[in-house]
Amino acid sequence: MRTSAVAGIVLANVNDNLLKKLTAHRSMASIPIGARYRLIDFSLSNLVNAGVTSVGIITKENYRSLMDHVGSGAAWELDRKNGGIYLLPPYLTSGVKRYSGTVDALYGAKDYLKRCDSEYIVLCNADVLANLDINSAVKAHIEKKADVTVLYYKGTLTEENRDNLHMTLGEDNQISIMRFENTPNENTVCGIGVTIISRELLLKFLEEAYEDGLVNFNRDFLSTKVDSLKIYGYEHKGYVCFMNGTDSYYKASMDMLKPEVRKELFNRERPIFTKTRDDMPTRYGTKSNVKNCLIADGCIIEGTVKNSIISRGVTIEKDAVVENCILMQETVVGKGAQLNNVISDKNAVIGAEMILKGTKEKHFFVKKNQIV
């Protein structure tokens, strides 16, 4: 039995350095988001929803939590006899350095790419929050006989996408200019960090790029080939947000409170899968007062919670007031505590009557396992 015609590669540590607080103990891919997910759930689900049965996850550091989360891949039905999940940490032998860019990272995965028998590879950056129709994108790639297809969206230059690839589209969505530094005009579009390419071509390009000592596959290699290769863009029309700082992480989280964003991200046709914890449903107490919140299972809520994202197993005791916060797994907010614009990492404990106030510009951050 063959694996699917399309295999996936997820780059798990992209832009880790931009979210230092949240990646102190984890990779970009395993950052908790949306109350019950990790960022990589979106990449993995996007791939699986396009029929992908083989996924390599390239990671270089801080990957314990990622391994924990991904496990055998069963949550995404990626526990397969053929294909399935391959975690690809640095393979340190003499003469091989730890990756410094995507060329190194992908080159390190060449054994996986060689062994995999899928015809096409979808490369996904893990720092994107989006529900993508990869199936249609691959179809377009095949129909156009493209060498490379890059997913994009029509967005103006913002803080969130300033680090993305910006492209100018020519006839029939063929890409004529591809670059990072951007002076946007009506023809420029923004890359999503998802690239479709045949496995054969990818292997060939990686050899070339590696030989030439290039660092970033898109910036240093693909962008120089827009004239000699058929590189097409494929438009994603729905919601998208990139994690390039605590601000964009906070913005993406709060976006999920909007019904229209949830409708797109949690599209019924393409569900987002995650590892389950078998928590009981969330219990709301007698004096609970909850307004505009996204809440996972396993919480006990007895206080007031507004405009917040509450992850699995959080306890909010009586008379506590939580506003504009992101509370990660197992956070405990003691009696009468007051939190505003706080991001708490896993297992944080905020004592009774504590007052923690951040601002919209600078959020108060409570570290993993920290007791305040």
Add this chain to the structure above:
Amino acid sequence: MKNKKCVAMLLAGGQGSRLGVLTSKIAKPAVPYGGKYRIIDFPLSNCANSGIDTVGILTQYKPLELNDYIGSGKPWDMDRLSGGVHILPPYQSQHGGNWYKGTANAIYQNLEFIERYNPEYVLILSGDHIYKMDYSKMINQHEKDGADCTIAVLEVSMEEATRFGIMNAHEDGTIYEFEEKPPVPKSNLASMGIYVFNWDKLRKYLIEDEANPESSNDFGKNIIPAMLDAGEKLKVYRFNDYWKDVGTVDSLWDANLDLLNPKLDLDLSDRGWKIYSRNIAMPPQYIAECAVVENSLITNGCEIYGNIDYSILFENVTVEEGANIEYSLVMPGAVIKKGANVRYSIIAENVVVEENADIGGDPAVVGNEGWGITVVGANLTIGKNAKIPANQMIIENVEKEEA
């Protein structure tokens, strides 16, 4: 096949006719409970947590949904190389086939299944109860007592004892008599329908029972009395925690709302004894600005814009603005539209309650006489402005009414 110390046999074939429309399409063990569970999650999770990895599930009545739900047994860690979960429906053999005639006959027809594992003990369970129990403790006691059969019992009040199968036992727990629903009970030890048998003894008595054409092939009525008559050693195992039969609409409703009592001794959040269930991919629950939520259990996929009090909302329920839900169970996928009222009711899966419909009644308003829980069957639509009083069992769509 590797021998197993204990094989569990879970009787899941019952219709549960007293649940009315709730079991018109599904077997009782598949009935949703507690926001994200099915009744069968309790015995299955208890098995997983007690270290029992081989479970035969005896199905007969409307097994499709139950089979689907159990699948490979993965959610309960029962997809094993050896053992694991097995669905056992009645089957045809060379000499014809039979429906399961009674609880004992269901096990008799599957002696071959148990033989493959050649266990020391067989644990008989039913899929009708909500409780958390460490079966390994019961098996340990059974071993220590050197008993032939051990029966789990619960102390009930003397009034209640008239509704149960009662074990009359000596001080040391040795059973000397079994009485089914005695009008004047001698003891208050009610059988929970959980038995540990020595495999060789169970086998012997099942074969004898099958040979007796007079027998109704039932554990309580036939097997246990036969063992007592023959002087076998039968012991009680006392259980003191939460245990509830969910065989009627009232008891199902009660057992669900019990979960809202923080002092209840059925802690579903206990990390050491999780109740597992099959999870579907659903986003977290969303509670809107205009919602009021108190004293309730709510789970993944719910979108709440209305007012919820003393209720259990299952997966993927939508409650629109201005709708009121009180003292009710709203099962997966139901939609309660604007301004509708749902009180003291059980709304089954995928029901649509249209705008301003009014379902069920508060006993304080209606009066206790004639009051009861209203049940709306799965996939039905209750029309706009329709009024459904307390104590109704709705089995077909209800037309809209003029406001």
